[in-house]
Amino acid sequence: MKSKFDRLSDEEIKVILRAADEIIAKGGRTLLAKILKGSRAKKVLQLELDK
Numbered sequence: 001m002k003s004k005f006d007r008l009s010d011e012e013i014k015v016i017l018r019a020a021d022e023i024i025a026k027g028g029r030t031l032l033a034k035i036l037k038g039s040r041a042k043k044v045l046q047l048e049l050d051k
Contacts, residue, residue, distance in 0.1 A: 023049070 008016075023032045027043065034041050035049050044050050 020032055023035065027047070031043060031049075034044050038050075040050065
C-alpha cells in the first residue's frame, strides 16, 4: 500500500536541490554533508543551519 510519503513531488525535489546548491555555494559540499548528517559542528551552529 502506497502512502503520500513514498515519493516527493517534482516541485519538492526542485526546492531541495535549489537549497542544496545554495548551501554548496556558501559553504561547500562538506558543509552540506555535515548538515545532512546532523552535525553539531561550529560552522553549522554559527550559521543556524541546524534548524
